[in-house]
Amino acid sequence: MGAADVPTAAALAAGALSADTSAAAQPIEPSLAAAAHANAAPADESRAGLQQPVARRADSRSSDDPALAGPPQSGWSGEDPPHAGSHRGELPPVGAPAADALLPVRAHVPPGDAAAPAAQRSGKAQNRPAPPRARDSEAAAASERRVHERRALLAAQREATRVCLRQYGEAAKSLKTAVDNVFSQPEAARQVTEGLTRALLGKMMVDGELSIRVLGEARTDRATAHALNVALISMLMGRVFGFGEDEMLDVGAGALLHDVGKLELPERARHPDARTAPADQALYREHVARGLAIGQRMGLSAGALLVIGQHHEMADGSGFPNQLNVDRLAAAARIVALVNRFDNLCDPAQPAQALTPHEALSLIFAQTRAKFDASMLNAFIRMMGVYPPGSVVQLTDDRYALVTNVNSTRPLKPRVLVYDPQCPADEALQLDLERHGDLRIRRSLRAEQLPDDALHYLSPQRRVIYFFEPAHTIRSDFGQELAA
Structure with a gap:
């Protein structure tokens, strides 16, 4: 992909953030002014048959589904610890000459107010700067509070990652169980698939915003990772468009099993490229019909079969x-x-052909956007961000960073892990760019463009694995310290 083929971040954002997402939406225009419409929701008329947005219910689904067990919302939401700052009074004005200081002070005291001179003296004392020892004590106390706060934030950050990794691992295990049984026990495989979809739906249909995050530590095989990526992101897209419960279950189950027909193909025909023989290309195209037949034997819904x-x-x-x-x-x-096209570009069968998430999004936008529903492409860029999670970037202050989370309300201002050689990688706090108007992403990089020490620190993964969590931000006071 040449530089001329990749739109600028501004152009990409302009299309994604355009307020016009109707079915007759015009081609995306690279206007910086369009970024002001970042919060525009997809119009209902932009798709045929889409329902009105459903109310988000915190208790709409039980988190006790066997496919994805675990305490509801465990570790996902926690109040930020309170921050206590210190305040130091203003220094008093420079005093009078020393000679005048020897003269008696003849203050006017109104009758009956003999306490006035004492009050005046008390007022002057209040304006005096604190002694050096007191100032040192205040500074030490403030520093200790900040250390405790940082530890609390780091613990919360680690706990959120732990919860997401656990839930992702349970989802991957359930999906593998379903796929392993599609031939021998098709009805049982359907039940596991639907149970997993309901469990994921229950965690999505909550009040408030959700943040898409990358899980660098997750490990699974390519087929499972691809199916889960496509299902999770597609369901989150359905949430954006206000899909009802049945439609969400259809998109989830269909996405989880969209490639199930490949199980009947020889390995050489499962992931074709330009070198694949024509006969194997034709065989590859059969995986759709074969998948439909498998889904019918499983008893999947008509909506899932359509997917x-x-x-x-x-x-x-x-x-x-x-x-x-x-x-x-x-x-x-x-x-x-x-979503299937996006994830295949990021994680193809031939690793040498892999694109970064930003490159994949740019390629779709620049070269193939006519192949996709315009309103859904706009919504997809808004939801994933111009620099999707997993993108390696350089900030406007020249520091290197890895995009870790993105929120659809601010697609140009994700959360990032910043390379800081003064701080161990396992103790680094994420930086929320939304809190820093002057700090932005300058450009996207490939991993091999990073210096060796930054590459080891940020550890971008070749296989990008996504999950989601309730949106939350690092407090602005710590953000200022991290941004310095």
């Missing part, structure tokens, strides 16, 4: 197997087709 059957159809009619255009595609399938 499996249409996940390679394109909005311009150039997809397969039936060359359907956007008007004939289910809304859930349009979402999954986009």
Whole structure:
């Protein structure tokens, strides 16, 4: 991908943040002014048959589903510890000449107010600077409070990561169980798939915003990671568009099993590229029909089967197997087709061909956006951010960083882990760029462009694994310290 093919961040954001997301939306224009519409929600008329946004209920789903056990919201939300700062009074004005100091002070005391001179003396005493020992004591106390606060924030950050890793691991285990049984016990495989989808839905349908985050420590095989990435992001997209419960379950189950037909293909035909023989290319295209047949034997819903059957159809009619255009595609399938393409660009079967998340988003926007529903592409860029989690970036102060979290309300201001050689990597706090108007992302980098010490510190993963959590931010006072 040449430099001329990749839009600038401003151009990409302009399209993503445009307030016009109707079905007749015009081609995305690179206008900086469009960034002011970052909070615009996708219009209902931008897709056929999409429902009105549903109310977000904190108790809409039980977190006791066996597919994804664990205490509800455990470790996800915690109040930031209070911050106590110190205040030092203003220094008094310079005093009178020493000679005048020897003259008696003849203050006017009104009748009956003999205490006035004492009060005046008390007022003067209050304006005097604290003795050096007192100032040192205050500074030491403030420093100790900040150390405790930093430890508390670091502990909360680690706990949030631990919870997400545990939940992701449980989801991956459930999905593997389902896939392992699609032939021998298809009905049991369906039950596990639907249980996993309901568990994920229960954690998504809560009040407040959700943040998409990268899990650098997660480990699983490529097929499982791809299916979970596509399912999680597609369901979050459905949440943005106000999908109802049944539609969310359809998009989740269909996305989890969208490639299940590949289980019947030889390995050489599962991930074709330019070198793949024509016969194997044709065999690869059969995985859609084979997946539909497997899904029918499992007893999947009609909506989930539509996702499996249409996940390679394109909005311009150039997809397969039936060359359907956007008007004939289910809304859930349009979402999954986009997310599937994005994740395949980030994590292809041939690692040497992998793009960074920012490069993948830029390529879709610059070269293939006609293949996808315009309103959904706009919403996808808003939700994932111009620099999606997992992107390696350089900030405007020249420091290197890894994008860790993004919130759709501020796609140009994600949370980042900043390379700081003065702080051990396992003790580094994430920096919320939303809190720092002057600090921005200058450019995206590939991992190999980092100096060796920064590469080891940030540890960007070749396989980007996503999860989600309630949105939260680092307190601004610590953010200022980290940004310095």
